[in-house]
Amino acid sequence: MGVCNLWTVLEPVKKQKSLSQLSGQTVAIDLGGLVVQSFKASQQSTVSDTFMMMRVLFYRILNLLKLGIKPLFVLDGSAPLIKAENLLKRQLQQGHSPSKSTERLKFKTCQEKCLPLLDALGIPYISSTGEAEKLCAILNNSQVVDACMTDDSDSFLYGAQTVYRNYEHNKDTTIKVYNMKDVEEKLKLNRRDLVAYALLAGCDYNETGVQGLGQTKSCTLIQDLKKSHPDVLERIQSWRQDSHLKALQKNVEELREFKKEKHCSSCLHLGSKSIHIQKGCEVCHTANDCTTDNTVLCQCPWHHLHNQTLPFATELGIRVKALRDDKFPDPRIIDEFLNDDVNSGVQDIKWKVPNWRDLKSVFQLHFRKNPDDFLKQVITAVVYMSLHGILPLSTIKPIKIEKSCQDNFKACYQTQWSIQDDGWPNESAENNTIKTEKCLLRSKFPLIVEDFEKEQEEKQKQKSSEKKKKSQIKKDPQQMTMNKFFPTRKRLNFDSSSTSKRKKIDDTS
Numbered sequence: 259m260g261v262c263n264l265w266t267v268l269e270p271v272k273k274q275k276s277l278s279q280l281s282g283q284t285v286a287i288d289l290g291g292l293v294v295q296s297f298k299a300s301q302q303s304t305v306s307d308t309f310m311m312m313r314v315l316f317y318r319i320l321n322l323l324k325l326g327i328k329p330l331f332v333l334d335g336s337a338p339l340i341k342a343e344n345l346l347k348r349q350l351q352q353g354h355s356p357s358k359s360t361e362r363l364k365f366k367t368c369q370e371k372c373l374p375l376l377d378a379l380g381i382p383y384i385s386s387t388g389e390a391e392k393l394c395a396i397l398n399n400s401q402v403v404d405a406c407m408t409d410d411s412d413s414f415l416y417g418a419q420t421v422y423r424n425y426e427h428n429k430d431t432t433i434k435v436y437n438m439k440d441v442e443e444k445l446k447l448n449r450r451d452l453v454a455y456a457l458l459a460g461c462d463y464n465e466t467g468v469q470g471l472g473q474t475k476s477c478t479l480i481q482d483l484k485k486s487h488p489d490v491l492e493r494i495q496s497w498r499q500d501s502h503l504k505a506l507q508k509n510v511e512e513l514r515e516f517k518k519e520k521h522c523s524s525c526l527h528l529g530s531k532s533i534h535i536q537k538g539c540e541v542c543h544t545a546n547d548c549t550t551d552n553t554v555l556c557q558c559p560w561h562h563l564h565n566q567t568l569p570f571a572t573e574l575g576i577r578v579k580a581l582r583d584d585k586f587p588d589p590r591i592i593d594e595f596l597n598d599d600v601n602s603g604v605q606d607i608k609w610k611v612p613n614w615r616d617l618k619s620v621f622q623l624h625f626r627k628n629p630d631d632f633l634k635q636v637i638t639a640v641v642y643m644s645l646h647g648i649l650p651l652s653t654i655k656p657i658k659i660e661k662s663c664q665d666n667f668k669a670c671y672q673t674q675w676s677i678q679d680d681g682w683p684n685e686s687a688e689n690n691t692i693k694t695e696k697c698l699l700r701s702k703f704p705l706i707v708e709d710f711e712k713e714q715e716e717k718q719k720q721k722s723s724e725k726k727k728k729s730q731i732k733k734d735p736q737q738m739t740m741n742k743f744f745p746t747r748k749r750l751n752f753d754s755s756s757t758s759k760r761k762k763i764d765d766t767s
């Protein structure tokens with residue numbers, strides 16, 4: 259779930275981008291999230307789960323690599339203690355016997371099954387000591403990566419700056435983009451405000467949040483508090499101890515017991531309207547009737563208390579409900595979000611050349627298909643990884659450009675490649691011949707492109723001159739007869755330039 263309805267709150271700053279716009283970026287990907295999506299995608303298929311999920315994952319990774327996006331996968335570690343506690347609480351509430359999260363265990367096993375595929379593809383991954391989205395966010399916040407790819411909205415509370423959401427593998431994939439900068443500027447919400455929101459509206463660690471408080475009320479309270487408090491989270495944290503709030507709450511309770519005496523419906527001061535009309539109002543300073551000036555507040559004991567509490571009414575109402583939970587605001591939740599204590603363990607992230615031998619065994623074991631069926635796709639990935647600079651350019655060598663072509667509306671060259679790495683089967687020209695984007699190829703291997711274009715030009719010239727010759731040969735017989743015709747006519751002393759004269763000749767002849 260992440261944080262209750264936070265995506266809805268963030269909707270106004272949502273942008274759409276096509277995946278190809280992310281070319282060149284390093285993106286920390288929550289592997290669990292991608293696994294879940296792959297599962298969803300595979301459920302539409304009849305093939306049973308794990309290996310279909312693996313295939314979906316494989317194609318998604320290839321798609322990213324082909325676009326020049328550098329994926330760094332992040333795995334879930336153990337769940338924070340408060341999450342487990344929450345689960346236990348829910349199980350007891352629902353009348354189930356408490357058990358360890360078998361779901362999480364199953365989920366972790368699934369993630370682990372993906373590791374041989376990532377290893378064989380040469381894609382780096384790291385394990386979080388806690389939630390994967392937490393480490394993604396920390397990596398993003400410390401600028402190790404350009405963005406996070408996750409569907410968990412709590413990534414912002416963990417410090418994420420840019421979040422990509424809803425990655426699905428389609429040809430012209432678009433992705434939802436959220437920037438923390440926009441959240442701060444347009445929605446006037448900072449990271450600490452979002453943590454305050456999670457405490458109020460609910461998140462994975464306190465699923466229900468404050469009773470009766472949804473997304474709208476939580477946001478309104480936060481914006482209200484911001485007017486007089488620079489740090490809303492700090493204000494909420496002070497709710498239990500703050501003596502002023504305690505005194506105000508006492509007022510509220512007193513007011514409930516207090517019998518409000520009759521007030522004038524016209525000036526809102528003590529007394530009835532009919533008496534005010536006859537004898538005037540003390541507060542209004544009138545002898546009869548009352549002024550219509552309602553800005554002078556009534557100072558009766560009831561109003562005295564009421565006017566003190568009025569500006570705090572919303573806050574007090576929510577505070578009372580919140581404090582019914584004796585853990586509120588749970589410092590462990592705040593600590594979980596704001597303490598960047600997760601082991602990042604990032605030294606140097608490297609993308610390696612995929613290992614065909616290892617990939618083969620992954621394909622055989624998990625995909626149950628002939629590995630050679632995937633060879634061409636992996637070669638495509640290696641070529642594009644090298645062209646985009648994820649791998650050294652020396653990994654690939656263009657052998658020959660066969661022809662111009664198109665791929666998904668992009669101008670391409672059908673190019674035969676050789677992979678300069680031991681263990682790669684380079685013997686099949688068919689598998690090694692792939693559609694390669696023209697501009698990419700030209701920027702990295704200008705000479706081979708120039709040669710090909712020259713060759714094409716030559717061929718074109720040759721073709722057109724051949725065409726000329728051919729058409730001349732075709733025309734020749736006619737021209738011959740004309741040439742034969744005219745000289746004979748000329749010899750007959752007629753001017754051949756004039757058609758009218760020629761006509762005459764024809765007539766006379």
Ligand SMILES: [Zn+2]
Nearest residue numbers: 522525534548
């Ligand atoms: Zn009055």
Ligand SMILES: [Zn+2]
Nearest residue numbers: 525527539542
């Ligand atoms: Zn009055």
Ligand SMILES: [Zn+2]
Nearest residue numbers: 528556558561
């Ligand atoms: Zn009053």
